[in-house]
Amino acid sequence: MPVEVRMAELFDAEFNLSDHPLDEKGLAGAVSDSDVLVPTLGDRISAKVISAGGNRLRLIANFGVGIDHIDLESARARGIIVTNTPGALTEDTADLAMTLVLSIARRFSEGEAMLRRGEWKGWAPTDLLGRSLTGKALGVVGMGRIGQALARRARACGLSIHYHNRGRLPEPVEKSLDARYWPKLDDMMPKIDILSINCPATPETHHLIEERRLSLMKGDAFLINTARGDIVDQDALIAALERGTIAGAGMDVYVGEPHVDARLLKLGNVRLLPHMGSATLETRTAMGEKVITNITALARGEDPPDRC
Numbered sequence: 001m002p003v004e005v006r007m008a009e010l011f012d013a014e015f016n017l018s019d020h021p022l023d024e025k026g027l028a029g030a031v032s033d034s035d036v037l038v039p040t041l042g043d044r045i046s047a048k049v050i051s052a053g054g055n056r057l058r059l060i061a062n063f064g065v066g067i068d069h070i071d072l073e074s075a076r077a078r079g080i081i082v083t084n085t086p087g088a089l090t091e092d093t094a095d096l097a098m099t100l101v102l103s104i105a106r107r108f109s110e111g112e113a114m115l116r117r118g119e120w121k122g123w124a125p126t127d128l129l130g131r132s133l134t135g136k137a138l139g140v141v142g143m144g145r146i147g148q149a150l151a152r153r154a155r156a157c158g159l160s161i162h163y164h165n166r167g168r169l170p171e172p173v174e175k176s177l178d179a180r181y182w183p184k185l186d187d188m189m190p191k192i193d194i195l196s197i198n199c200p201a202t203p204e205t206h207h208l209i210e211e212r213r214l215s216l217m218k219g220d221a222f223l224i225n226t227a228r229g230d231i232v233d234q235d236a237l238i239a240a241l242e243r244g245t246i247a248g249a250g251m252d253v254y255v256g257e258p259h260v261d262a263r264l265l266k267l268g269n270v271r272l273l274p275h276m277g278s279a280t281l282e283t284r285t286a287m288g289e290k291v292i293t294n295i296t297a298l299a300r301g302e303d304p305p306d307r308c
């Protein structure tokens with residue numbers, strides 16, 4: 001990637017060229033003689049890895065926005081700064097979330113799969129009937145950058161916007177999205193046709209969507225998760241999908257990635273993508289640029305701009 005070339009020019013950098021996460025031993029080895037570690041979301045930055053950094057490690061400059069794979073408390077306790085890449089992947093991730101909304105509601109993937117199997121018999125009045133988006137209600141859980149970018153796309157498709165967030169958006173933002181705020185998530189659940197998870201994974205949002213909340217959803221509603229698998233109780237979601245108490249789900253994230261629960265693979269009413277919300281050349285380059293900016297700031301003795 002061009003950004004790796006740039007990093008090699010700027011810093012005394014060592015790369016994991018395999019494109020796959022390192023295990024704990026590999027990470028501990030990598031930090032043992034580094035000032036800065038640049039992990040991706042697949043690298044588990046445990047207390048053990050952090051302590052292997054000794055007194056030298058000063059910055060964990062995450063290549064990505066979610067930081068739930070980093071033991072923040074251990075980093076803080078050792079005075080290590082953690083940064084991420086906010087903003088860089090907003091639009092692409094919102095594109096992917098909107099794609100999942102469209103794909104699950106309109107059954108596009110099912111249509112293509114049928115055609116590829118050679119089973120298409122021609123246009124038919126009742127074949128592959130999906131659900132219209134126009135006039136339906138989208139509920140966004142976590143109305144940050146990505147949630148808002150999704151809301152903009154959804155409005156263009158005729159959906160009304162509802163949201164639940166830790167805090168209410170400033171009035172002009174809420175107005176520009178024509179969005180209705182629900183202080184209580186439980187109150188929003190029965191009112192919406194599509195629920196999109198766009199909040200970060202934290203101890204507070206772990207299993208935010210569990211069996212009881214799923215049971216509050218309409219029977220023909222869809223759930224979209226492009227944030228983190230742990231926010232939804234995956235077993236409860238699978239049970240709801242198997243029983244048909246919700247109509248379907250679109251997922252880009254899973255519990256225990258890259259493992260995908262075999263029960264999900266068997267279900268017809270789910271669209272499954274391999275955590276690829278930010279997977280474009282432009283966005284991965286922009287993420288790398290943010291990492292470089294954060295490292296450069298530290299090297300200059302300044303506060304890195306994307307400190308978490």
Ligand code: GLV
Nearest residue numbers: 041063064065066
């Ligand atoms: C992607 O999921 C990220 O956190 O950057």
